[in-house]
Amino acid sequence: MAASPFAVDALKQSAHAIGNGNNSSSSSTQRPLGAGPATLDLVEQMNEDEKKKYVKGKKLGEGTYANVYLGHARHDPSLLVAIKKIKVQKEYRDGMAPDAVRELTHLQELRHPNIISLLSAFSSKDQNLNLVLEFLPLGDLEMLIRDVDRVRYGAGDIKAWMGMLTRAVWFCHDNYVLHRDIKPNNLLIAADGEVKLADFGLARGFADPGQRMTANVITRWYRPPELLYGARHYSGAVDVWSVGTVFAELIIRTPYLPGDSDLDMVRLICRAIGTPTEDNWPGVTSLKEYTAAGDVHPVADKATYMNRFGSVGPEGVDLLMRTLILDPRKRITAREMLEHKWWRTDPRPTRKEDLPRKSGGGGEEKVAADLKRRPGVVDDDGKAKVARKLDFGGAIGGSK
Numbered sequence: 001m002a003a004s005p006f007a008v009d010a011l012k013q014s015a016h017a018i019g020n021g022n023n024s025s026s027s028s029t030q031r032p033l034g035a036g037p038a039t040l041d042l043v044e045q046m047n048e049d050e051k052k053k054y055v056k057g058k059k060l061g062e063g064t065y066a067n068v069y070l071g072h073a074r075h076d077p078s079l080l081v082a083i084k085k086i087k088v089q090k091e092y093r094d095g096m097a098p099d100a101v102r103e104l105t106h107l108q109e110l111r112h113p114n115i116i117s118l119l120s121a122f123s124s125k126d127q128n129l130n131l132v133l134e135f136l137p138l139g140d141l142e143m144l145i146r147d148v149d150r151v152r153y154g155a156g157d158i159k160a161w162m163g164m165l166t167r168a169v170w171f172c173h174d175n176y177v178l179h180r181d182i183k184p185n186n187l188l189i190a191a192d193g194e195v196k197l198a199d200f201g202l203a204r205g206f207a208d209p210g211q212r213m214t215a216n217v218i219t220r221w222y223r224p225p226e227l228l229y230g231a232r233h234y235s236g237a238v239d240v241w242s243v244g245t246v247f248a249e250l251i252i253r254t255p256y257l258p259g260d261s262d263l264d265m266v267r268l269i270c271r272a273i274g275t276p277t278e279d280n281w282p283g284v285t286s287l288k289e290y291t292a293a294g295d296v297h298p299v300a301d302k303a304t305y306m307n308r309f310g311s312v313g314p315e316g317v318d319l320l321m322r323t324l325i326l327d328p329r330k331r332i333t334a335r336e337m338l339e340h341k342w343w344r345t346d347p348r349p350t351r352k353e354d355l356p357r358k359s360g361g362g363g364e365e366k367v368a369a370d371l372k373r374r375p376g377v378v379d380d381d382g383k384a385k386v387a388r389k390l391d392f393g394g395a396i397g398g399s400k
Helices: 005-015 028-030 042-051 098-107 140-144 155-174 237-252 262-272 302-323 334-338 363-372
Strands: 053-061 066-073 074-087 118-121 128-134 187-189 195-197 377-379 387-389
Touching: 042 053, 042 118, 053 074, 074 140, 074 237, 074 363, 098 118, 098 155, 140 187, 140 237, 155 195, 155 237, 155 334, 237 334, 262 387, 302 334
Parallel strands: none
Antiparallel strands: 053 066, 066 074, 074 128, 118 128, 187 195, 377 387
């Protein structure tokens, strides 16, 4: 058996970071070279050791990109995991799609209570890469938002969820990572009520501010105007806009800007938030795809926002407005969001164990649906779920 090149690389880089996460990890680093079958080299033996730490159980879901299994740690059957078996992608050299590599790389780097945890990675004998992820059995935030008949929540609950999301985004940005696809169904819910940011298939580092990046990221309903206008240089402000649209959706329980095309998105932004002009966004007209999309609308004032989003109070509305400023250079940062006065006003954030949960089951099915879909796919058609895939191949050597 030969380990996948990407699994081998992951195991080399993460023998301590991932392998030392439980008490049985020392076996992979202290095993004598002569131990085990003679046909296995050290890295292959490490791969076998990682695989043996987990017991794969029933299949939760199957997709063209990945199969998802329920599993548990061998040393502790109560520690449930989701094993995401990524299938070999024949169209890519070495069989591993770039979006899978991105997901693996960033989840190895980012360890935070509000980011889904990668517990291990190993290659199976059929050359497929297996990611062992924490099991998040309560579905995602989209399930709660949409179930208006059975799920009730208030301002304290919204504040708790928003705090979890904001901390996750702040941590990504503090480590120079853009997520680039924040939306409710990428916010998975753990058994204790904690919200976890998932799907890092579109994530990328942004330590070099001069590098060109693609504008074809972030699912359309959560995509900021600078990307709709074709900006190739941008910052964490793109994620902050997405956080703002999720905030708005939590309040009104329906997508805030559900455009059915990029032009329709521009139209909705102009009507709801204001038309981007040189007065409120200097330099916007020089962006490649700039269009005013009809009549010029003034920037919405606080009274306008209060009429629709007033249930979170004037401080909550102020925070929302700051996330949805048209000019990304003036938009609030994730760090500044955490310092906003809204968090210190009543009602206090609900304790995570007291947060509303989806009743009636379906959690495992939602976990499977969330994990088996390909990361790095921009869902631009809403309920139709017809995905438009980011062209990584064309980005090699250029923007990404």
